[in-house]
Amino acid sequence: MGGARAILRKDLLIELRTRESVPAMVLFSVTVYVLFHFGLDRDSLDGALASGVLWVTLLLAAVIGVSRLFAAEREQGGIDGLLLAPVDRTSLFVAKAAALFLFLSAVELVAVPAFALLLLGPGLGGALPELLVILVLANVGVAAVGALVAALAAETRARELIVPLLLLPLLVPLLIACAQATEPLMRQDAGPEDLGRWLGLLSLYDVVFVLLSVAVFDFLLED
Amino acid sequence: MYSKGLVPLAAASVVTITTAFALVFFYAPLDADQGFVQKIFYIHVPMAIVALCGFVAGGWFAIRHLRSGERSWDMRSYVAIHLSIILGLAVLVTGAIWAKASWGHWWLWDEPVLVSFLVVFLLYCVYYPLRFSIEDPDRQARYSSVFAITAGAFVPLNFIAVRLAEKYTHPRVLSQTGGSMPGEMRLTFLVALLGVALLFVTLWKLELTAKHASMQLKRLRNRARVAA
Numbered sequence: 001m002g003g004a005r006a007i008l009r010k011d012l013l014i015e016l017r018t019r020e021s022v023p024a025m026v027l028f029s030v031t032v033y034v035l036f037h038f039g040l041d042r043d044s045l046d047g048a049l050a051s052g053v054l055w056v057t058l059l060l061a062a063v064i065g066v067s068r069l070f071a072a073e074r075e076q077g078g079i080d081g082l083l084l085a086p087v088d089r090t091s092l093f094v095a096k097a098a099a100l101f102l103f104l105s106a107v108e109l110v111a112v113p114a115f116a117l118l119l120l121g122p123g124l125g126g127a128l129p130e131l132l133v134i135l136v137l138a139n140v141g142v143a144a145v146g147a148l149v150a151a152l153a154a155e156t157r158a159r160e161l162i163v164p165l166l167l168l169p170l171l172v173p174l175l176i177a178c179a180q181a182t183e184p185l186m187r188q189d190a191g192p193e194d195l196g197r198w199l200g201l202l203s204l205y206d207v208v209f210v211l212l213s214v215a216v217f218d219f220l221l222e223d
Numbered sequence: 224m225y226s227k228g229l230v231p232l233a234a235a236s237v238v239t240i241t242t243a244f245a246l247v248f249f250y251a252p253l254d255a256d257q258g259f260v261q262k263i264f265y266i267h268v269p270m271a272i273v274a275l276c277g278f279v280a281g282g283w284f285a286i287r288h289l290r291s292g293e294r295s296w297d298m299r300s301y302v303a304i305h306l307s308i309i310l311g312l313a314v315l316v317t318g319a320i321w322a323k324a325s326w327g328h329w330w331l332w333d334e335p336v337l338v339s340f341l342v343v344f345l346l347y348c349v350y351y352p353l354r355f356s357i358e359d360p361d362r363q364a365r366y367s368s369v370f371a372i373t374a375g376a377f378v379p380l381n382f383i384a385v386r387l388a389e390k391y392t393h394p395r396v397l398s399q400t401g402g403s404m405p406g407e408m409r410l411t412f413l414v415a416l417l418g419v420a421l422l423f424v425t426l427w428k429l430e431l432t433a434k435h436a437s438m439q440l441k442r443l444r445n446r447a448r449v450a451a
Contacts, residue, residue: 148369148373152353152366152369152370153353155357155362155366156352156353156356156357156366157356157357157358158352158356161352161356162349162352162353162356165348165349165352166346166349166353166370169342169345169346169349170346170373170377172342172381172384172385173377173380173381173383173384173385176384176385176387176388177384180387180388197387198387201383201384201387204380204383205380205384208376208380212372212373212376216289216369216372216373219289219365219368219369220365220366220369222362222365
């Protein structure tokens with residue numbers, strides 16, 4: 001785990017100094033809100049439309065984070081050093097997934113209030129604890145799948161193509177759970193509804209993909 | 224190596240599929256609500272089941288490949304997924320025809336089986352760009368196997384999620400395979416399922432044989448060139 005902590009620290013330091021992924025993801029999210037405003041021709045959204053716009057935007061922003069996840073290693077050739085270091089692949093996976101989790105949380109810290117400010121009709125105040133639980137569970141799932149997809153695509157020629165094509169279908173069950181769980185929280189008469197069922201599905205998704213990614217990550221990034 | 228039993232298998236699939244078609248048109252009763260159109264069920268549903276089994280089999284072969292490191296398992300996985308994608312396209316087309324004929328729409332978003340199948344199909348389509356954008360053969364096999372395992376585990380998860388998300392309950396034909404299907408229909412369906420499954424295995428073996436033969440030819444040519 002010491003190795004994982006060191007890699008995570010390196011990734012966070014790089015992000016703090018270059019400020020590449022997180023600001024780009026935030027900027028992208030706000031731009032997509034503007035696109036949705038004009039595309040749907042609506043000044044404020046509520047219910048299913050609001051939760052759908054929020055989650056599609058967040059997941060599309062996650063695509064940027066995932067495709068940049070191994071960027072520093074690839075461009076500067078650091079991947080060889082990382083693979084030669086006496087660190088097992090599981091630590092590498094944990095570090096990359098944790099970095100992605102933190103990036104996503106940082107993005108949501110800005111993007112969700114921005115959504116409430118720009119597009120959401122009813123206020124978010126009362127439903128904040130439920131929304132936080134959904135966001136954390138979603139970030140765990142996206143981080144696990146994202147780290148796996150980033151590693152799968154890292155060695156291919158058509159990386160920029162593979163990441164969104166592979167990541168988005170894999171995120172469909174997660175999107176279903178998140179959008180359905182958030183929808184009642186964003187209605188005029190806000191309140192959780194069927195929350196247990198969707199949180200259960202989210203947790204199942206997280207468990208399956210964390211275990212699966214840990215199991216198969218050993219076979220990626222070899223040589 | 225792969226061609227063992229190919230001829231009897233091919234004969235068995237021809238016989239079973241011919242029998243299945245004969246049963247569909249001359250033996251199975253007409254459906255009370257849907258009439259003649261319902262007969263597409265005997266080809267649509269077996270293809271869907273076989274395609275999903277093919278995807279799962281691809282994942283299973285991929286696990287064997289990662290465990291043993293033998294390239295032949297990756298080849299088995301690749302051919303299984305390849306054939307399942309072709310079947311999957313046929314499933315989507317026949318499904319759309321059936322939906323248009325019986326419900327009046329080419330596509331229904333509240334039919335969970337159809338929607339799950341589309342998501343699975345879209346995911347597996349990425350198998351080709353992923354596989355063929357990796358040049359190193361060992362790495363290609365390994366990465367394809369990781370994809371096959373991940374996607375194989377995704378299939379049941381996706382079906383659960385999409386089914387939970389459905390708002391309206393449509394009459395589901397798949398549940399007919401359980402109890403409410405009359406005996407003649409069930410027999411016809413089972414023969415058709417067996418026929419499609421046999422056809423899948425035959426094509427799988429044929430494709431593996433062809434791939435193996437062309438690889439051997441390449442090796443022999445290389446050796447001849449070195450000798451010359």
